[in-house]
Amino acid sequence: MVPLKVLIFAWHLGLNRIPTKDKLFKRRVLTDVEHGYSANCGLTEDRDHLFIFSDIYSKNWQLTGSWLGFSTAFHGNLMAHLTQFGGLGGFSTKVRYSLHIIWIVVV
Numbered sequence: 001m002v003p004l005k006v007l008i009f010a011w012h013l014g015l016n017r018i019p020t021k022d023k024l025f026k027r028r029v030l031t032d033v034e035h036g037y038s039a040n041c042g043l044t045e046d047r048d049h050l051f052i053f054s055d056i057y058s059k060n061w062q063l064t065g066s067w068l069g070f071s072t073a074f075h076g077n078l079m080a081h082l083t084q085f086g087g088l089g090g091f092s093t094k095v096r097y098s099l100h101i102i103w104i105v106v107v
Contacts, residue, residue, distance in 0.1 A: 002101060010104045013047065014079060021045035048078050051107055064106050068099075 002010075012018055022044055024030045051057055052074065061074055070088050075081045085103045089095035 002104060006104060010107065013051070013107065014082075016047050018047055018050075020047055020050055048076060051078055052076060052081055060106060064102070068102070 016023075021030060023046075052061070053076070065072065065074075065088075068088070072084075072088065075084045082100065082103055086096045086099045089099050
């Protein structure tokens with residue numbers, strides 16, 4: 001069982017309601033200077049970049065994949081990434097459910 005606050009976070013993440021820099025800039029919370037690049041990589045911080053492409057998460061996904069025995073190139077869209085990750089275990093509903101829980105834990 002996944003804790004409620006983790007499920008709520010995953011739900012907000014799926015709806016793209018996480019306050020990333022691109023969202024805060026659109027709401028005029030951040031200025032042009034503060035908006036800038038995240039982690040000095042040259043890309044603006046949005047949901048997909050933060051949870052898939054950033055240095056920390058990209059290594060984390062590689063380690064998680066190797067821990068589970070998977071070697072694949074993951075999708076660049078967060079929701080497609082979740083679908084792909086859940087499908088790595090085949091067509092079993094229980095395995096897909098377990099992989100989705102692992103995905104939420106990693107996020």
